[in-house]
Structure formats: structure tokens, C-alpha cells
Amino acid sequence: MDFSIASILMLDGLTNGAIYALLGLATVLVFTVTRIIFIPQGEFVAYGALTLAILQTGKIPGTVWLLLIMALIAAALDGFAAWQRYRKPAAALKSALRTLAIPVVIAGVTVWAAPLQLPLLVQALLSIGVVAAFGPLVYRLAYQSLADATSLVLLIVSVGVHFAMTGLGLLFFGAEGYRNPSFWDMRLALGPVNLSGQTIIIAAVSVALIVMLWLFFERSIYGKALRATAVNRLGARLMGISSQSAGQLTFAMAALIGALSGMLIGPTTTVFYDSGFLIGLKGFVAAVVAGLSSYPGALFGALFVGIVEAFGAFWASAFKEVIVFTIILPVLLWRSLRDGHSTEEH
Template sequence: MDFSIASILLLDGFTNGAVYALLGLATVLVFTVTRVIFIPQGEFVAYGALTLAMLQTGKTPGTVWLLMILAVVASMMELIERWRHHGNAVRALQSALKTLVFPALISALSVWAAPQQFPLGVQAALSVAIVTAFGPLVYRVAYQSLEAATPLVLLIVSVGVHFAMTGLGLLFFGAEGFRNPPFWDERFTVGPLALSGQTVIIFVVSLALIVLMWLYFEKSLRGKALRATAVNRTGARLMGISSHTSGQLTFLLAAFIGALSGLLIGPTTTVFYDSGFLIGLKGFVAAVIAGLSSYPGALLGALFVGVVESFGSFWASAFKEVIVFTLVLPILLVRSLRSGHSDEDH
């Protein structure tokens, strides 16, 4: 291996690591706020890429119909719960309609826009909007009523949600894979490296999103509320911060990050209905390196995972996934030996 090959592998590793960083940050965010190890994070990635692929063909994406079904279920759950706890039919109906209105508007817009063959940028924005709307609904249907459960129960629920979303992905998208067109076709040469426009977009968008997330959590009131919930859920609740709202907002951000990641990797690889699991799992490895608690640690861990995957594919391409996921074992062992048992273990 010479310097030029090593440079190419490093660039490839950092490119993949930039996407894994977004998923790792989303995993840390969801876990710190809700204590959910969100295994289906990768499904948002696959849904984002495949939704754009369907819009490219002029067809209404299956995610639109799934979104409406999930919205109806969530609104009915909200109606029943509000009626039982408050006994006010008007308030219960308002809450149910509030849950239903945004997904309904996105679905109606998607059905109208799909055959219009709008430019790629418009289709990408619509794809992100569709998949982002899934976040609060998934939380409302699967997790909100169990927010006081142990992390083990929430993990089991996450496994169930993952299998459900994977199966529904097969139903709505089929077994055929799709590769989306790049957002920028330019080519740049920097020494031995050949940079594509899509690679530049991946770096720019990933960096911009990380900076925006930092600003959101440091400067905005809602971001500070999420940080407070992550630090002390009980204390945040006593201060008037709704755990329901925090959970839904967290899943909204996680779905947005997943959808955007799907658009970034769609032009670089063929995406199948079940591709999100492996991609999300690599983001999870990055989050584990960070101890599921540190955003800078997740960023560094993701870049490390990307570089290990890149060099592993060069030396032993058949075992690159094994090499990446084997990283979890020594990391978990070291963290287990260095940390004591938490209160939730008892």
C-alpha cells in the first residue's frame, strides 16, 4: 500500500464516517432523552433514499400510505388517552386532530406532487418531510405509553419496531434496490484524490447539520429543555418540561437526520429495503464508542468506524462488516470494567 492508496482509503473512510456521525449523534440524542436504544434509526435512512427513488419514477411512495395509517392510529390513541384522563371530549378531539393534521398535509402534498416530476431538489425536500413526519408518530404509537419502562423493555420494543419497519419496507418498496442520482456531478482532483461533487455535499451537509444541532442545544429554549430532560428526567418534569413533548421532538430530529442521511448515501450505493439496518448499526457502534452519552465522542467514533471499514474492505473485503462490528466487543468490555452499575440495574 502506498501513500496514494492510503489517501483514497482515508477519504472514503471519512466520507462514510460523516454519515455514520449523523446516525451516531441521533442514537445518542434519542438514548439520552428517552433511554431508548433506537435500533430502527437505519430504517429512516432506507426510507429516505427509497422514497426519493419512488418520486424519481413519478409514483406515489408507499411511505405516504404508511404515514397516513400510522397517523390515524396515533390520533386514535391520543383521543382515547385524553378522554380517559381528562374527560373533556373537545380537548381530546383537538389533541387527536393536532396529531393527524401535519401527516395528512404532507401525504396530500406528496400524492399531488409525485406525478408532477419536480426537480431533484424539490423531490428531496419532500422525501425528507415525509420521513421526518414518521418520528413523532413512531414515538407516540410504540414508546410514549412505555416511557417509564426499563431500558431493557424499551430495547425489546425497538427490536419489534425494527422488524415491523423492515417488513413494511419490503411491502411498499419491493425487494429491488435503487440508486439515486447525485445532487452534484462535478469532479475535483486534489493530488492523488478524485473528489466527486456528492462527496463534497456529504461533508458540507454533515458539518452544517452538526453545527446547527450544537447551536440548537446551546442557544434555543427547546434545545435546552431537551438537554435538561437528558440530564435529569424527573427534575425536568418538575420544572414543567413535558416528557411526551421531549420524546416526540427527539424522534422528530432523529427521523430528520435519518432521512437526510438516506439522501446523502443514496447516490453512492444501491439501497434496498433492509439496507438501513447495517448502516444504522455502524452509527450505533459510533454511539457505543461514545458511551451513548457524548456527542463529540460519537463524531470521533463515527470517523474511526468509517476509516476501519474502508481499510478493512481493502485488506479483507469479505470480512469488513465483521471487522467493524467486532469493535463493539472490546469497547463494551472496557466500559463495563471501568464503570459501576447504575441505579436502573436494580
């Protein structure tokens, strides 16, 4: 291996690592606030990329209809819960409409815009909006009633949600893969490395989103509420912070990050309905490296995973996935030896 090959592999590793960093940050965010190891994070990536691909053909994505179905079910549950609490039809109707409002608006705009063949950037924003709206609904339907369950129960539910979302992806998108057009068709030669416009966009968007997340948690009242929920759920409730609202906001952010990752990765590889699983698992590896608790750790862990994957693909392409996922073993061993064994949660 000479310097030029090493440079190319390093660039590929950092580019992929930037995507894994976003997914790792989303995994850490969901776990710290809700204690949920969110296995289906990668499905948001596939949904985002495939929704944009369907919009490119001028058709209405199946995710729009899925969004409306989930919104109707969630609205019915919220309306029934409000009726049980207040015994007033107006309160039940208001609660149901509050749940329906955002999904219906996003779905309506997407249905109207799909046949118009709008510019790529507008279609990308619509795709992000559709997928981001899934987040609170997934939390409401799958996790909200189990918010106080053990981490093991929540993990089992996550596995079920993953299989459900993968099956629905096959139903709505089919088995055919799609590759989206690049957002910037620029080529810049830097010595042995050819830097593409899409690579620059991936790096810029990843850095911008990480900075925005930091500002959100440090400066906004909602970010501080999520931090309080992550530190002490019971204390946050006693201070008037709704754990349900915190969970829904967290899942909305995770879905948005996943959809944005799908926009970034779509032009670099062919995405299938089940492609998000492996991509999400690599973000999970980065989160495990960070102990599922540190945002900077997830960032550096993701870059490390991306570099290991790139060089592993060069040396042993058939075993690159094995090499990446084997990283978990020494990390878990090191953390077990350093932290010892804690008592089981009751």
C-alpha cells in the same frame, strides 16, 4: 499499499464516517433523552432514500400511505386519551386533529407533487418531510406508553419496531434496490484522489447539521428542555417540561437525521428495503464508542469506524463487517474496567 491508495481509502472512510456520525449523533440523542437504544434508526435511512427513488419515477411512495395510517391510529389514541381526561368531545376532537394536522399536510403535498416530476432538490425535501413525520408517530405508538419501563424492555420494543419497519419497507418498496442521482455531478482531481461533488455535499451537510445541533442545544429553549430531560427526567417534569413532548421531538429529529442520511448515501450505493440495518448498526458502533452519552465522542467514533471499514475492505473485503463490529468488544471491555459495575436499575 502506496500513498495514493491510502489517500483514496482515507477519503472513502471519512465520507462514510460522516454518514455514520449523523446516525451516531441521532442514536446518542435518542438514548440520552428517552433511554431508548433505537435499533431502527437505519430504517429511516432506507425509507428516506427509497421514498426519493419512488418520487423520481413519478409515483406516490408507499410511505405516504403508511404515514396516514399511523397518523390515524395515533390520532384515535390521542382523542380517546383526551376524552378520558376531560370527558368533552371538543377536547378529544382537538387532540386528534392536532396529531393529524402535520402528517396530513405533508402527505397531501406529496400526493399532489409526485406526478409533477419536480426538481431533485424539491423531491428530496418532500422525502425528508415524509420520513421526519414518522418520528413522533413511532414514539407515540411504540414507546410513549412505556416511557417509564426499564431499558431492557425498551430495547426489546426497539427490536420489534425494527422488524416491523423492515417488513413494511419490503411491502411498500419491494425487494428491488434503487440508486438515486447525485445532487452535484462534479469531479475534482486532487493528486491521486478524485473528489466528487457528492462527497463534498456529504461533508458540508454533515458539518452543517452538527453545528446546527450544537446551536439548537445551546441557544434554543427547546434544546435546553431536551438537555434538562436528558439530565433528570423527574426534575424536568417538575419544572413543567413534558417528557412526552420531549420524546416526540427527539424522535422527529432522529427521523430527520436518518432521512437526510438517506439522501446523502443514496447516490453512492444501491439501497434496498433492509439496507438501513447495517448502516444504522455502524452508527450505533460509533455511539457505543462514545458511551451513548457524548456527541463529540460519537463524531470521532464514527470517523474512526469509517476509516476502519475502508481499510478493512481493502485488506479483507469478506470480513469488513466483522472487523467493524468487533470494535465494540474492546470498547465495552475498556469501559467496564474503567467504570466498574453499577447497581441494576429498579
